[in-house]
Amino acid sequence: MLSLFRRGIVSKLMLIVLGIGLFAIVITGFGTGGSGLGGLGGGGGDTIAVVEGEKITTKELTDEVNRQLSRLRQQQPELDMATFLRQGSLEAIADQMIDMEATAAFGRKMGLGATREMVDREIARIPAFQNLAGQFDEATFRRALEQEKISEQQLRQEIAQRMIQRQLMLPAAGSAYVPRGLASQYASLLLETRSGVVGAVPAAAMGPGREPSDAEIQDFYGKNQGRYTIPERRTIRYAVFGRDTLGDAAKATDAEIQAEYQRNAATYAPKQTRVLSQVVLPDEAAARALAQKIAGGASFAAAAQQAGFTPSDTAIGEQSKEAYARLATPALANAVFAAAKGATVGPERSPLGWHVVRVDDIKTTPGRTLAEVRGEIATRIEQQKAADALADVAARIENAIGEGATFQEVVQKEKLAARDTVPVTAAGAAPGTPNWQPPAELAPLLKTAFELEPNAEPVVEVVAPNERYAVMIVTNVTPAAAPPLAQIRDRVKTDLVIRRATERARAVAASIQSKINAGTPPAQAFAEAQVKLPPVQPVTAVRRDIARQGGQVPPPLAMLFSLPRGKARLLPVPNGGGWFVVYLDKIVPGDASKEPALIDAVRGQFNEVIGNEYVEQLTRAIRARSDIRRNEGAFTALKQQLLSGGAAQ
Incomplete structure (x- = not known):
């Protein structure tokens, strides 16, 4: 709503500093140590700026420019480096990195910090590092770092600095206050x-x-x-290899299926779970008194209620033996799973106290025979064998390319079918070729194809993870130009x-x-x-x-x-x-006096806007008092290098 009154007031810095999903915003690598002016000079060098003794290097700035350009290309495939830089992106990213280093340094001087444990918790909360169950996954974490082309140390340093920034900026952002009368006037304007x-x-x-x-x-x-x-067009020659090119190499054998079934015997064996209720008391005497009441004829629920426990307090739901052993102790789990339905077990001691447990219900899941699960086991084995085989083919091709093999030599050796596209843009369009439809496998190749230098060696690219890959080269580049x-x-x-x-x-x-x-x-x-x-x-x-x-x-x-x-x-x-x-x-x-909810909404938005301005003012003040030394010669040289394509990734 407030954009109607004052457009462009919301600070991008606020989004960066206060965002929860740190990894999804911007990941920069800087603060690599060292002190003094290092290579700062007038005519170039490796250092773009020194902020409070910490260097920001040309490589770090280049890496960040490439990462942000790569993200933007996901929405604008035809965006090139020159256009990106003409929008002032290099200057904005450099300023952003300098401001972040300056505010983090200021925060550290004020005694703020981020421990390794704090950073660990922040990393675990980042969705990009979580599996489908919403839990932190080490393999997913490593893949995400590799995709972003950053190290774990860079990420940790980035998060630690952002956490210091949040500690510094949140009080400023939260101190905004807008009187209700002022908000009421703007709310009336909305009406x-x-x-x-x-x-x-x-x-x-x-x-x-x-x-x-x-x-x-x-x-x-x-x-x-x-x-x-017409935007730049490229002709791409590629050959796809995938599960369909493996033949019977990925087929599961009877021996493999049998071995997999035996390795996972516990998974396919009959299972028993129990629905349990329990009361945990701090001393043995109280627990024995509760158990005696139940033995004397009182219901478990009634006895528990007299002890101050509601049904929601005592119900722990359906448990496997292993799960309950982790919740209590193995000895208590053995006793509970040996008891009959309706029986009460205890008191038994655990680190939590003295347990009195009732077996509310017993549920049994029958086992599954090899014949019943043969199909799903075969599918799982074949998926893994295919993934391994394709990884081997990809590695073999990459090794051959590394040893100097040409595209044609690789294709012939691996017996792959090569095909050429018509000249296509980064979006997959083919101006001048009516009715041309790009094949499905082309879309995943376009980003890499438009990052390759003309006449570069072949590369292997993923078409569908663990399913299909392609070896590709760019055979021709048609520069952007108007037709005659x-x-x-x-x-x-x-x-x-x-x-x-x-x-x-x-x-x-x-x-x-x-x-x-x-x-x-x-x-x-x-x-x-x-x-x-x-x-x-x-x-x-x-x-x-x-x-x-x-x-x-x-x-x-x-x-x-x-x-x-x-x-x-x-x-x-x-x-x-x-x-x-x-x-x-x-x-x-308009008259907002009869719409208090609208006034509250406008007031909340104004508080946010003013909080953003406070953050910007604080950032400018920190920047003004910080020791910041820019190497304009290195910056200009880097910009020229990026415009010429020499530093793009």
Whole structure:
């Protein structure tokens, strides 16, 4: 909602410092030790900056730039390094790294810190490191680090610094306070209603105009080549290998199935679980008194209630013998699982106290024979054998490439079928090749294909984990360029005709706007136009409804809330379709006094916004008092290297 009042106020730094999913935000490697100015100099070097004696190196900044670019390419496959850097990304990332180092150093001076145990707990909470059961998994952890191309030490250092930042910044963010009266005024503004009219001056209503000359078409093409530029295209040669190329090599044998069944005999054996209730008391005398009451005829629930335990306190649910042994002791588990249904066991001692346990129910699951589980065992074995075999093939191919083998030699030796794509963009499109459909296996290869240098050695890429792989090379690179005018002349001519019609439409719309702002009613101003135009349309909107729709609001409707009453303004129709004339006629103020929930919501958002500003102010203050020395020569050299492609990963 508040974006309607003040756009762009929410701090990106706040998201970084206070975010819970640390790994999902930005992982940077810096603070590699050392002190003094090291290689800081005027003409380049390995150090971008020194912050309170800690170096930020060109490699660390380069790695972070590549990681962030890689993440953005997941949503924008055609984004290249040059475009990324033209947006100011290198400067922003460097500033971010410097600010983080400075605030972490300031926090350490204030006595803040993050122990190894604190970092361990933070790592365990990161979803990227958890298995399907939501638990920390070492193998998943290692794979994620490898994918992000960072070491465990880098991650730990990153998390420790962010935890110090949070300790430093959270009090600042949480100290914001907005009076209810101020929030009420802004809440009332959300309930404001505005009414007006919208009229369209379509470019199509202007007619085609005169025929453009060849010189005019050529000139328009020259000045607008950007709109006709086809992104860089690459021709990819690849060969897929997967389970379907292994033949019978991954098939499970009878001996393997039998051995797997025997190794997991406990899994397939009959199982017994028991539904239990228990009371744990601190001393033996109280436990014996409880057991005697039950032996004397009192129900377990009644005796437990007299001792101060409700049914929810005593019920521990269905337990296996092994699980209950971990909960209590092996001896008590043996006794409980030897008792009959309805029996009471105890008192027995454990580290928790004295247990009195009732067997509420006994559940038995029959075992499964080899014949019953043969299919699932075979599937599991074959999946593992296939994964191992494919890993062997991939390793064999990579070793051959490392020894100098060409793509063709590898394909022939492994008896794979190679295929070539047409020239494709990073998104998999093939401009100039109508009706071409990319094969399913191509999409996972595109990212790597557009990171490879032309004529680089072949690489092995994953198509589907543990299922399919591909060995690939880039055989041709077509730079981004506009097609020759002769190939797209009709399109350029049409665009020029539309541009001219749009310009004429703007002149008509501007004349209508002037009349309306001089006092002519909108309907009359449109009727007096030099061309026949569609009638004006009345529009009404509430500011809160505009806020709820986010960016999906028609632009003329949104413009109502930026116009002074009684005035008109022009707005272009998308894709050069003409112009809108938007006129605001009436404003009805809102009253939030009867909507306390809205006031509370606005107040909460204002508190967040102001908290973000406090964080930014604190960060700027820390930066100003910190010893920060930048190596502008090294920064400029790195930027040139990245733009030339020399440091991209």
